Amino acid sequence: MTATVTSAxxxxxxxxxxxxxxxxxxxxxSWLLIGIxxxxxxxxxxxxxxxxxxxxxxxxxxxxxxxxxxxxxxxxSRRAKDRLVTALIATTFVVAVLPLVSxxxxxxxxxxxxxxxxxxxxxxxxxxxxxxxxxxxxxxxxLEITMAATIISVPIxxxxxxxxxEYGTGALARTITFMVDVMTGIPSIVAGLxxxxxxxxxxxxxxxxxxFGGSVALSVIMIPVxxxxxxxxxxxxxxxxxEASFALGVPKWxxxxxxxxxxAIAGITTGVTLAIARVIGETAxxxxxxxxxxxxxxxxxxDQMMTLPMFIYTQYANQGPAAADFLNRAxxxxxxxxxxxxxLNLIARLVAKYFSPKSGR
Amino acid sequence: MSTDKIGIIxxxxxxxxxVFSTSTLLAGSVILVVxxxxxxxLFVQSMPALVAPPxxxxxxxxxxxxxxxxxxxxxVWAAAIxxxxxxxxxxxxxxxxxxxxxxxxxxxxxxxxxxxxAVPSVVFGLWGIGVLAPTLxxxxxxxxxxxxxxxxxxxxxxGTGRTILTVGIVLAVMxxxxxxxxxxxxxxxxxxxxxxxxLALGATRWEMIxxxxxxxxxxxxxxxxxxxxxxxxxxxxxxxxVLSPAAVVTFFLLxxxxxxxxxxxxxxxFPEASGIGVNTLIASGLVLFVITFIVNAIARFAVNRRxxxxxxN
Numbered sequence: 027m028t029a030t031v032t033s034a035x036x037x038x039x040x041x042x043x044x045x046x047x048x049x050x051x052x053x054x055x056s057w058l059l060i061g062i063x064x065x066x067x068x069x070x071x072x073x074x075x076x077x078x079x080x081x082x083x084x085x086x087x088x089x090x091x092x093x094x095x096x097x098x099x100x101x102x103s104r105r106a107k108d109r110l111v112t113a114l115i116a117t118t119f120v121v122a123v124l125p126l127v128s129x130x131x132x133x134x135x136x137x138x139x140x141x142x143x144x145x146x147x148x149x150x151x152x153x154x155x156x157x158x159x160x161x162x163x164x165x166x167x168x169l170e171i172t173m174a175a176t177i178i179s180v181p182i183x184x185x186x187x188x189x190x191x192e193y194g195t196g197a198l199a200r201t202i203t204f205m206v207d208v209m210t211g212i213p214s215i216v217a218g219l220x221x222x223x224x225x226x227x228x229x230x231x232x233x234x235x236x237x238f239g240g241s242v243a244l245s246v247i248m249i250p251v252x253x254x255x256x257x258x259x260x261x262x263x264x265x266x267x268x269e270a271s272f273a274l275g276v277p278k279w280x281x282x283x284x285x286x287x288x289x290a291i292a293g294i295t296t297g298v299t300l301a302i303a304r305v306i307g308e309t310a311x312x313x314x315x316x317x318x319x320x321x322x323x324x325x326x327x328x329d330q331m332m333t334l335p336m337f338i339y340t341q342y343a344n345q346g347p348a349a350a351d352f353l354n355r356a357x358x359x360x361x362x363x364x365x366x367x368x369x370l371n372l373i374a375r376l377v378a379k380y381f382s383p384k385s386g387r
Numbered sequence: 388m389s390t391d392k393i394g395i396i397x398x399x400x401x402x403x404x405x406v407f408s409t410s411t412l413l414a415g416s417v418i419l420v421v422x423x424x425x426x427x428x429l430f431v432q433s434m435p436a437l438v439a440p441p442x443x444x445x446x447x448x449x450x451x452x453x454x455x456x457x458x459x460x461x462x463v464w465a466a467a468i469x470x471x472x473x474x475x476x477x478x479x480x481x482x483x484x485x486x487x488x489x490x491x492x493x494x495x496x497x498x499x500x501x502x503x504x505a506v507p508s509v510v511f512g513l514w515g516i517g518v519l520a521p522t523l524x525x526x527x528x529x530x531x532x533x534x535x536x537x538x539x540x541x542x543x544x545x546g547t548g549r550t551i552l553t554v555g556i557v558l559a560v561m562x563x564x565x566x567x568x569x570x571x572x573x574x575x576x577x578x579x580x581x582x583x584x585x586l587a588l589g590a591t592r593w594e595m596i597x598x599x600x601x602x603x604x605x606x607x608x609x610x611x612x613x614x615x616x617x618x619x620x621x622x623x624x625x626x627x628x629v630l631s632p633a634a635v636v637t638f639f640l641l642x643x644x645x646x647x648x649x650x651x652x653x654x655x656x657f658p659e660a661s662g663i664g665v666n667t668l669i670a671s672g673l674v675l676f677v678i679t680f681i682v683n684a685i686a687r688f689a690v691n692r693r694x695x696x697x698x699x700n
Binding site: 104105107108111112114115116117118119121122123125126128129132133136181182183184185186188189190192193194198199201202204205206207208209210211212213214215216217219220222223224226227232246249250253277278279280282283303306307308309310313314317335338339342343353356357360363364367368371 | 401403404406407408410411412413414415416417418419421422424425428429431432475476477478479480482483484487496499500502503505506507508509510511512513514516517518519560563567591592593594596614617618620621622623624628650653654657658661662665668669672675676679680682683684686687
């Protein structure tokens with residue numbers, strides 16, 4: 027052990043120092059100690075399910091206290107406070123990751139048996155009241171609605187970002203930038219209400235429901251995301267490329283189409299993929315405007331359509347006589363949805379990594 | 388591009404240029420039109436509810452404003468609880484990634500937190516009701532029994548854990564990624580020289596963060612909190628699934644009669660609503676739109692004002 031000379035020398039620069047790695051040892055022993063306590067409690071209770079989350083959480087809290095006291099005794103108050111804050115900040119990270127771990131753990135355990143059944147992707151819920159059935163109608167609806175939303179959003183979003191980067195100056199461009207930022211924060215349910223109000227006014231039918239209405243609602247959420255990401259990417263295209271093109275006498279619109287966009291295409295693809303991942307899990311607008319059904323509906327422009335998020339919600343909210351079957355299907359589609367979103371995120375990152383132009387910097 | 392000054396060659400305006408620039412301008416204007424249309428259509432559809440005579444509204448509310456007040460309260464209350472948890476944790480996580488974690492794994496840790504943003508809200512709802520609520524219920528019982536004298540923990544404790552406190556925690560988890568991302572960006576923008584100067588004067592790492600990083604990042608932290616607030620106010624499905632609602636105004640955190648949020652109420656009532664009920668729900672949606680619009684506008688204004696310094700969004 028290092029000598030404690032704090033009492034003789036109050037100067038914190040020359041005070042004692044805990045040996046390297048002390049923090050890790052204290053952390054491991056705190057976890058171990060709390061783990062043993064939980065284990066003993068389990069023995070007393072007779073339950074055999076070990077509380078891992080509790081162990082990690084309370085063990086980390088014990089570590090925070092222990093390292094502060096230890097450091098205060100050996101290193102003085104300033105360093106003790108530094109160590110305490112370091113420990114607390116590491117704790118916040120653990121606290122933030124615990125829900126993610128718990129969520130993924132739960133969804134995989136509850137959902138995996140469901141999606142491994144071959145019928146899950148080949149059958150709809152038509153005339154199914156108990157076990158069996160599948161999410162075919164929901165997958166079809168999700169694909170069609172998201173595709174239509176993408177077809178609406180990408181041209182508008184991309185052209186807007188081109189306007190903001192290449193043409194826009196003055197008050198109008200500033201207003202659009204500000205409004206795009208504000209639009210990013212529109213609650214998704216308000217987008218759904220907007221689509222509902224729009225289609226009811228156009229068709230005059232107060233009970234209007236269709237997949238296309240859902241696409242319009244999703245576009246309201248998706249457009250600002252596409253604009254923001256494309257704008258950032260277009261700004262990264264070096265000005266020298268544009269100037270070289272102008273110097274050769276190429277008109278501005280051809281410069282944008284043939285020089286700027288090809289340079290930025292990887293980044294734009296990444297942005298669009300992330301935007302799709304953002305809206306594919308939206309439920310609230312679809313609840314209002316797309317409705318739900320248990321049969322397959324290929325027609326985007328008429329009648330109610332099922333989507334994966336709505337499938338999860340209805341399986342949970344309208345449980346039939348055999349509740350377990352409905353919950354199993356809800357977890358299975360939750361796993362499907364998370365997998366789709368994560369694959370989309372992965373594709374986006376891979377495109378960004380491998381297809382972006384090699385810059386000189 | 389072209390100017391009218393003598394001696395400067397004026398470029399010929401080509402048809403392609405004109406068509407292309409006009410179409411980009413149109414696309415940009417579509418965004419303004421859509422935003423205006425959202426406000427106008429919602430307003431037109433909510434008019435019948437706003438002028439409705441007493442007795443025709445749902446729950447026998449005397450006027451629209453007395454109908455919507457408990458939901459406005461619930462929306463703000465749930466979002467406030469969420470921010471209470473999310474602000475310290477997001478600052479901590481952002482500091483951990485920007486100043487504490489080793490450079491090499493910092494980016495990986497950032498991805499892990501971003502993964503939370505990839506989880507759809509309906510899955511959070513399923514997790515909240517299936518895992519979080521049962522886990523927290525014994526804790527609620529203990530809090531109610533031992534700390535019931537604190538007003539927030541009083542009342543009849545919920546047997547299912549589907550309380551507004553659980554909703555606040557789920558919302559906190561959901562707004563964590565965006566708040567962490569904004570805070571992280573701003574912490575990384577702190578001038579390197581400030582940090583090194585503090586360290587050279589003998590400051591510990593925490594003292595360096597307190598005197599150099601946090602003062603620099605304060606406006607950014609505030610706007611991150613506002614952005615998180617905007618998200619928490621509008622979150623729908625997690626609230627609709629987890630909360631056990633009632634049309635009450637109460638500060639009790641642990642009971643089974645909780646104030647519902649505007650968004651949660653719309654999601655629960657809309658599929659069965661008809662006639663003036665639909666108009667009332669749309670009008671409450673308009674109220675939500677106005678609240679979130681103001682919150683987001685303030686947040687964006689604060690971020691933009693410091694754009695030269697911060698790289699946030």
